[in-house]
Amino acid sequence: MLNSKVSKAVRLAIAFGAASTAAFSANTFAAEGEEKVERIEVTGSAIKRTDLEGALPLDVIDASAIAKSGVTSVPDLIANLPAMQGFTAAGESVGGGGGGVQTASLRNLGSEYTLVLLNGRRMVSSDSGGTIDLNSIPLSAIKRVEILKDGASALYGSDAIAGVVNFILKDDVQNTTISARYDKPKDTSSSNFSITTGFGDLSVDGFNITAAYSRDEQDNLRSVDRDFAKTGFISFEHSGQDLLAVAGSSSAIPGNAYV
The missing domain is CATH 1.20.5 (Single alpha-helices involved in coiled-coils or other helix-helix interfaces)
Structure with missing residues (x-):
């Protein structure tokens, strides 16, 4: 037992x-x-989730991709995006009386419906319509750009109907970076200079101060500097008659007249 x-x-x-x-x-x-999955914050959602969980069309452009693109300013970077349509280009802004303000517009819905954020926060508008001047953001200080190509008005408001462009700045800069560029195409020239520096280690000191400076300069190119654009009066012949076409511009204030 x-x-x-x-x-x-x-x-x-x-x-x-x-x-x-x-x-x-x-x-x-x-x-x-x-397998370890890195968790990231996605623009357009107030809930932290992994990139595998998100269903919204989000494009992320990091600093290395920006450097490879060869652009010298934030407006040039935005202009290269396929989703950007109907934005205000430099020539249109200066020649059209826009005061040099360049904006972003997703899918040609208008700059007033494309929300531009800086580190996830709203920026000060350049006019009463709520548009943001992209020239106020230094390209050398950008860590990455997040483009939400879907309406996010439920989260941000009516100014995000077309989508959201979020510029994330560098937050732990400890070195000094200087870059310069000079272009000399025919009849004009342009130059760009930028410097970015910072001090303080976030992990050790608990703070970091970053400063960025950028200067873009482009020579004036007048219509009279080129033969095909010297005058708005174009002579041509049609059906045996000598005719004159007036290629005027509504933006030419005051207008120019040649006798």
């Missing part, structure tokens, strides 16, 4: 140990085979 109880207890102990070993091996294998 006693031997039977002892042998039964031994068998239960052996079975329990084998089950524990199998469970431990399974957990160890699952832990080793588990």
Whole structure:
């Protein structure tokens, strides 16, 4: 009787140990085979989630991609995006009386419906319509750009009907970076100079101060500097008659007249 109880207890102990070993091996294998997924913050959502969980069309342009693109300003970077349509270009703004203000417009819905954020926060408008001047953002200080190509008015408001462009600035700059560029196409020239510096380690000192300066300069190119644009009066012949076409511009104030 006693031997039977002892042998039964031994068998239960052996079975329990084998089950524990199998469970431990399974957990160890699952832990080793588990893939780590980095969690990121996605523009357009107030809930932190992984990139695998998001369903909104989001494009992210990091600093290395910006450097490879060869652009020298934020408006030039925005102009290269396929989703940007109907934005205000430099020539249109200066020649059209826009005062040099360059804006962003997703899918040609208008700059007043494209929300521009800086580190996830709203920027000061350049006019009463709520448009943001992209020239006020230094390209050298940008860490990455997040473009949400879907309406986000439910989260941000009516100015995000077309989408959101979020500029994330560098937050831990400890070196000084200087860049310069000079272009000399025919009849004009342009130059760009930028410097970015900072001090303070966030992980050690608990603070970081970053300063960025950028200067863009482009020579004036007048219409009279080119033969095909010297005058708005174009002579041509049609059906044996000498005609004159007036290629005027509504933006030419005051207008120029040649006799």
